[in-house]
Amino acid sequence: MGIQCPACSKVGAAGSDPILNKIPDFKDACWRFLRPHTIRGTALGSTALVARALLENSNLIKWSLLLKAFSGLFALICGNGYIVGINQIYDIGIDKVNKPYLPIAAGDLSVQSAWLLVTFFAVTGFLVVGLNFGPFITSLYCLGLFLGTIYSVPPFRMKRFAVVAFLIIATVRGFLLNFGVYHATRAALGLPFEWSSPVAFITIFVTLFALVIAITKDLPDVEGDRKYKISTLATNLGVRNIAFLGTGLLLLNYIGAVWAAIYMPQAFRRSLMIPAHTILAACLIFQT
Secondary structure (H helix, E strand, O other): OOOOOHHHHHHHHHHOOHHHHHHHHHHHHHHHHOOHHHHHHHHHHHHHHHHHHHHHOHHHOOOOHHHHHHHHHHHHHHHHHHHHHHHHHHOHHHHHHHOOOOHHHHOOOOHHHHHHHHHHHHHHHHHHHHHHOHHHHHHHHHHHHHHHHHHHOOOOOHHHOHHHHHHHHHHHHHHHHHHHHHHHHHHHOOOOOOOOHHHHHHHHHHHHHHHHHHHHOOHHHHHHHHHOOOOOHHHHHOHHHHHHHHHHHHHHHHHHHHHHHHHOOOOOOHHHHHHHHHHHHHHHHHHO
16 A cells, blocks of 8 residues: 655645646647648648649659759748738637637637737748849749738728639649749749740639639638628628639639640640539539
8 A cells, every 4th residue: 555645745746746747738720820722722832833844854853852842842832821810810809619629719828929920920921032043933922921911901801802802812822832833943943934825724723713712712601701890701602602703713724724635635634624623513513
């Protein structure tokens, strides 16, 4: 039969304590603050374009480019973190209604900590791009940060205006990301920029896809947007109408992909493009 020491029990209780226990919670809050689904989209889109550029110029691939590629991806994730983070800082009230699970709205991350994170993301991303990718790509990166800022921050707060808001999202998530990554990859390979049919297709497809995301992302948020007088297509035209509009645009995107494969066989692999996008279009129709 063991003898328990009260003093030892107190030491054990103190040892399991505060700061160490808070670290996993803080890491979880930071991860949710970054909106993981947006990171996945950024990483997949940029990786696809880099792969496309390398496939077109496989003779120029060097291992030394790997570090540059990872630094570019890191800068994109930083830019993404800044944009989604600054939006959460200025949307606390709305998020308590629409997205109470987000860390600031849930009280899991302080506003001060959020400001430190977005400042770190903006400064670090800018420095990485500026030191590795030259003035043109740096200016595109800054344009993306600027558009992300005026989308959320008063007195601009362009998210209040439905058309301007979805154009900003489509521009940043669609055109700037794709054009910038492809341009930077060709520059790293020592090549001048020029469009190829596959890259032009990817850019148009993803821009339209981003447009669909932009007009449908507010469908679950109607209650909070109306309460805080945020004008979105969903609050103005109704959830059902915008859902059908988004579905129609996405269906048009898939039809366009099939058309591109049929009429430009030299640029696309028909055996993959046609069945894949036909199946996606059919799934979309049956789920509508």
